[in-house]
Amino acid sequence: MITTNNLTKIYKDQTALDHLNLQVNAGEIYCLLGANGAGKTTTINLLLGFIEPTSGSAFINDLDVSQKAKETKKFLAYIPENLMLYPSLTAVENLDYFSGIAGKKLSKKNIFNFLKEAGLQEDAFEKRIATFSKGMRQKVGIAIALAKDAKVLLLDEPTSGLDPKASNEFGQLLHKLSQKGVATLMATHDLFRAKEVATRIGIMKDGQLKEEFIAKDISLLNLEQNYLNTMEYKEVTL
Ligand SMILES: Nc1ncnc2c1ncn2[C@@H]1O[C@H](COP(=O)(O)OP(=O)(O)OP(=O)(O)O)[C@@H](O)[C@H]1O
Numbered sequence: 476m477i478t479t480n481n482l483t484k485i486y487k488d489q490t491a492l493d494h495l496n497l498q499v500n501a502g503e504i505y506c507l508l509g510a511n512g513a514g515k516t517t518t519i520n521l522l523l524g525f526i527e528p529t530s531g532s533a534f535i536n537d538l539d540v541s542q543k544a545k546e547t548k549k550f551l552a553y554i555p556e557n558l559m560l561y562p563s564l565t566a567v568e569n570l571d572y573f574s575g576i577a578g579k580k581l582s583k584k585n586i587f588n589f590l591k592e593a594g595l596q597e598d599a600f601e602k603r604i605a606t607f608s609k610g611m612r613q614k615v616g617i618a619i620a621l622a623k624d625a626k627v628l629l630l631d632e633p634t635s636g637l638d639p640k641a642s643n644e645f646g647q648l649l650h651k652l653s654q655k656g657v658a659t660l661m662a663t664h665d666l667f668r669a670k671e672v673a674t675r676i677g678i679m680k681d682g683q684l685k686e687e688f689i690a691k692d693i694s695l696l697n698l699e700q701n702y703l704n705t706m707e708y709k710e711v712t713l
Pocket residue numbers: 486489490491492509510511512513514515516517518
């Protein structure tokens with residue numbers, strides 16, 4: 476579903492991504508960890524076709540993103556840290572608008588069902604997005620992905636700033652999507668949530684994938700230790 480082959484992005488003298496080889500299959504949730512500047516957002520931007528690779532290639536559903544950017548968009552849903560929705564429109568109106576852009580005209584009943592499936596409380600359906608918490612906005616993002624019947628979900632720090640309950644709910648929604656066969660790639664700093672939701676976890680540094688784990692085979696403590704070792708963390712002595 477998501478494949479990168481030696482995907483590389485170089486900005487002038489800065490290598491943002493260095494020969495990344497990644498494969499995320501249907502039903503998998505792959506969490507990318509890494510310090511600020513490790514190359515996580517660059518990876519996602521390349522998969523979205525927002526930027527061109529310097530070398531290598533990225534595939535969504537076997538389509539080369541550089542060559543078939545428009546077609547790949549049909550399979551994709553993207554939820555960034557701050558999802559851009561129309562603040563003066565309601566949740567129903569936003570979902571209607573964004574699914575329309577994706578070529579799907581939904582009945583009001585379908586819109587309600589998708590919002591419900593995404594876990595949004597019903598008394599919020601007709602309220603303006605401007606009044607929503609971040610967790611509620613992210614749920615509208617999931618509803619858009621559901622309405623679009625996205626096969627691939629790209630997430631860039633979607634749980635940052637969410638309280639633990641909202642973050643837990645978001646993780647459960649990702650799990651539900653993975654059971655429908657969605658391939659998810661999530662960049663995050665949240666080791667705990669990564670361990671909770673991921674099937675696989677990768678640790679990036681300096682644009683390279685340094686470590687990869689099957690999530691169920693590693694404890695949170697070991698994950699943290701591996702992360703710190705990869706970052707060459709030195710313990711502070713007081
Ligand atoms: N447009 C750009 N021009 C020049 N350098 C860039 C550009 N975009 C990103 N970079 C550099 O590429 C590297 C990777 O950045 P990227 O945003 O992918 O990191 P990240 O892992 O997503 O970090 P964060 O956790 O802070 O979001 C960084 O060194 C960054 O400064």
